[in-house]
Every structure is written in structure tokens, then in C-alpha cells.
Amino acid sequence: MAEHYITSKELISTLKISSQELITIEQFFDAIPDDEWELLEGKDYRVVAGNGLREYTTPGAYTLARYLDATQKQGFWEVIKEWFSHRKREVRRAFVRKKILDNCSSLVKRNDIFFVSRSDVVAIFGTKPSYLKKMSEIAQRAEQPLLKGQDYDEFIDEGGLHYSLAGIDKLSQVLKTSLTKKNRREWCTDVGEVIRPQVKDIVDQIIKRDKGIQKAICKVKRDNDNTCQVTGKKPDKVNNFKIAAHHLYSRNSYPHLADVDKNLITLTCEVHEQFHQYMGGYGKPCTIDDFIKFVEQYYPSSNQVVICLNDQKRVLGNPEPVNQRKPHVLYLPVSRVL
Structure with missing residues (x-):
């Protein structure tokens, strides 16, 4: 995953310090090279072309937080740590939403429930068909099992097995307890939490596009x-x-x-x-x-x-x-x- 940066503006807001305080700290770090407190361009921060302001990497922001903790009061480190944790989660969720958007062409509404094909669900979770089948079997024996007609169903006219959004959420719960790698657990957890709002946004866009087509047709007839x-x-x-x-x-x-x-x-x-x-x-x-x-x-x-x-x-x-x-x-x- 790409490096996460925090802008000077975000840093000031997060740490609740003034812009002058940040400038003073940066000048202090730059004044004496190779001392205890050091920030290296390219490693700890980058300068944005055009405005000359800095954007800090995780290590660079942590260094600033440690300095503030040592010279003022405790707590800056935890604040910065929480900011990067939140940003990392938001970026990961953006990738999850993109994955759903690019692998949801089978979306269909049946009995007022949205369903997605098994092949699309495999792609969204980033797993294998055989592993999804195994997780599905475990989910059917869970305390809140997968229910046919609600969480999954067979649609002959659509090519076979489909999972509902509720079913995908249940599968995500099983996957996050079965997977060993942290990044995979986080991804599958996010799928369960993001799938409903993402599909809602997708459906809203489909409806908006259809209205746009009808509007264009009316305009051309009028023109x-x-x-x-x-x-x-x-x-x-x-x-x-x-x-x-x-x-x-x-x-x-x-x-x-x-x-x-x-x-x-x-x-x-x-x-x-x-x-x-x-x-x-x-x-x-x-x-x-x-x-x-x-x-x-x-x-x-x-x-x-x-x-x-x-x-x-x-x-x-x-x-x-x-x-x-x-x-x-x-x-x-x-x-x-x-």
C-alpha cells in the first residue's frame, strides 16, 4: 500500500497547534543537522510544489509528536497514531468500494432483496471459489446461519448461485475469524460493512443515469x-x-x-x-x-x-x-x- 501523508494543515488541526508553532518546530529541526531531533526530506516529509508546504510521512509525523511530548505535554503521539490509523482504514475502504464497483455487474433485485453472483463475491473478497464454498458451509452452521431466499439463492436465469448483501455480511464475519493474515481480515471485515452503502450509491447512480437518458430523449425531441x-x-x-x-x-x-x-x-x-x-x-x-x-x-x-x-x-x-x-x-x- 502507498505511503500515507499528512499535510501541514491537517497536522496543525490534528495536534491543535498554531501554524507559527509548526513553523518554529520545523526551523528548530532544520537548524542543527545530525542532532537528536532530525527530519529528512524524502524520508520524513516531502515539499509540495507550488506552495512549498510540507506533507509528513508516518515516521516524520511521529517524530514531531515525540518532540512535542518531550517539550510540552503528553498525548501528541497517541493523537497522531490515531490519525494515521483512521486514514489507513479510510484508504483501505476506498479500495474495497472500488473493488465492489468493478465487480458488481451481476447485481439484481429479487423479492426486494439485492443479490450478487458467486463469481463477483469471490472477486470482491479476493479469495478462491473453493475457499468461499468452504466459508459458506461454515456460515450455514453458524449461530446466525445463511438462509436460502434471504442470504443466498439459485437463479437459473442469472447463471446460478447468488448471495444477498446480508449474506455477504455474514460471510465476512466467518472470513474475518478464519483468516490468519491481519490485512485479509481487515479487508473482509470492511467488505461486510461497506457493501450495503456502496450498493445503495450504485443503485442511486443507475437511477440517475436512466433519468438522464430520458431527459436527453425529451431534449432532442423538443430541439x-x-x-x-x-x-x-x-x-x-x-x-x-x-x-x-x-x-x-x-x-x-x-x-x-x-x-x-x-x-x-x-x-x-x-x-x-x-x-x-x-x-x-x-x-x-x-x-x-x-x-x-x-x-x-x-x-x-x-x-x-x-x-x-x-x-x-x-x-x-x-x-x-x-x-x-x-x-x-x-x-x-x-x-x-x-
């Missing part, structure tokens, strides 16, 4: 005056048809562009249906190049649309499709988590 950009048709009292908003880079293959209005074009439902039949069905991935070819073939007189599409293509760049076999959790359809 285009509810008019088909290929045929120029617009609903009226006589022809009361609906206008669709088509994703030029398909929503499933390019989910990061799903809420970008430049990735949307308004079409009559008839033209929209015709394009997807041309592509082989609504489930087939498509790009802006596919749509340009479609317009050139079936609506060759719509030259202005092709010019606009080429302009939009330059704006959107050359996006890469996501991994369809394991999409990122933030790109899951909102229906999975509601």
Missing part, C-alpha cells in the same frame, strides 16, 4: 420540433403518429453515450423500425456509420441528414463498445435494480 430528421414528417391532427429518439451508437453496446443528446436522432417509428430490420433486429448493435449507410441506401435524397450525421460523428469521436458479456454495473438497465 428537433418533434420532427423526423430523415423524412421531415411531423405529427399533426390528421397524421397523429409518434416520433422515436434513436441512439446512433446503440444504447446497450455504447451505454456511456446513452444520455448524450448528440448520440440521438428523431425519427418516425416507421423509419426507426425499418432501420432496425435493416440491422437484423432491435437487439443488434449499431453505430452512426450503420445509420449513414441506411440513409444513403433507402433515403438517398436526404443528403442534408448525411452531412449532419457526419458532423455528429466527429463530435462523438471513435467510441469503443463495452464488454457485452460483463457490462459495468453502472450501465445495468434500471429494471434490474427496481
Whole structure:
């Protein structure tokens, strides 16, 4: 794990000393080299480019605390020790949350309970399938055992065994008592404590993204005056048809562009249906190049649309499709988590 640093500002706040006191102490340490009290740049602290202030490593901060304990009063050492302990824990939890975020694509809500696949749980805990199975068997015999339907379940349509957030918490309790290495015990403990709030934040983001997509669709329809950009048709009292908003880079293959209005074009439902039949069905991935070819073939007189599409293509760049076999959790359809 990377070295932890405490800034001068944080050090002043933590030790409850003034900025002038810290400057005086630093000047004292720098005045006489190779004496009892010494701070070495690169080992005990680093100087931040731009403001010239110091950020102290754990040994450097401890040295300052020992000096204050020796010259003023007791207690500075314990304060600094607690600060670094807390910072280390917060940094570790940040890594745990990132691990959950990157290995939670199987997230699904069933009977008002969130579940995650066994393979994702293995990755989150950083263990092996065989060891997780062993821990699961122990957890089923615990005082508060794993219960089917509440803590785990088999979902044939989702690929098999899944654990709920409560089940993951119970597994973390078993793992932290079974593991011998301190860092592994701490990691698994944090997984149990972090999993619920992290999944809540993930679900909130999925819902927010879905709302963003709907907002982009409404904006494009409004900006285009509810008019088909290929045929120029617009609903009226006589022809009361609906206008669709088509994703030029398909929503499933390019989910990061799903809420970008430049990735949307308004079409009559008839033209929209015709394009997807041309592509082989609504489930087939498509790009802006596919749509340009479609317009050139079936609506060759719509030259202005092709010019606009080429302009939009330059704006959107050359996006890469996501991994369809394991999409990122933030790109899951909102229906999975509601």
C-alpha cells in the first residue's frame, strides 16, 4: 500500500497547534543537522510544489509528536497514531468500494432483496471459489446461519448461485475469524460493512443515469420540433403518429453515450423500425456509420441528414463498445435494480 501523508494543515488541526508553532518546530529541526531531533526530506516529509508546504510521512509525523511530548505535554503521539490509523482504514475502504464497483455487474433485485453472483463475491473478497464454498458451509452452521431466499439463492436465469448483501455480511464475519493474515481480515471485515452503502450509491447512480437518458430523449425531441430528421414528417391532427429518439451508437453496446443528446436522432417509428430490420433486429448493435449507410441506401435524397450525421460523428469521436458479456454495473438497465 502507498505511503500515507499528512499535510501541514491537517497536522496543525490534528495536534491543535498554531501554524507559527509548526513553523518554529520545523526551523528548530532544520537548524542543527545530525542532532537528536532530525527530519529528512524524502524520508520524513516531502515539499509540495507550488506552495512549498510540507506533507509528513508516518515516521516524520511521529517524530514531531515525540518532540512535542518531550517539550510540552503528553498525548501528541497517541493523537497522531490515531490519525494515521483512521486514514489507513479510510484508504483501505476506498479500495474495497472500488473493488465492489468493478465487480458488481451481476447485481439484481429479487423479492426486494439485492443479490450478487458467486463469481463477483469471490472477486470482491479476493479469495478462491473453493475457499468461499468452504466459508459458506461454515456460515450455514453458524449461530446466525445463511438462509436460502434471504442470504443466498439459485437463479437459473442469472447463471446460478447468488448471495444477498446480508449474506455477504455474514460471510465476512466467518472470513474475518478464519483468516490468519491481519490485512485479509481487515479487508473482509470492511467488505461486510461497506457493501450495503456502496450498493445503495450504485443503485442511486443507475437511477440517475436512466433519468438522464430520458431527459436527453425529451431534449432532442423538443430541439428537433418533434420532427423526423430523415423524412421531415411531423405529427399533426390528421397524421397523429409518434416520433422515436434513436441512439446512433446503440444504447446497450455504447451505454456511456446513452444520455448524450448528440448520440440521438428523431425519427418516425416507421423509419426507426425499418432501420432496425435493416440491422437484423432491435437487439443488434449499431453505430452512426450503420445509420449513414441506411440513409444513403433507402433515403438517398436526404443528403442534408448525411452531412449532419457526419458532423455528429466527429463530435462523438471513435467510441469503443463495452464488454457485452460483463457490462459495468453502472450501465445495468434500471429494471434490474427496481
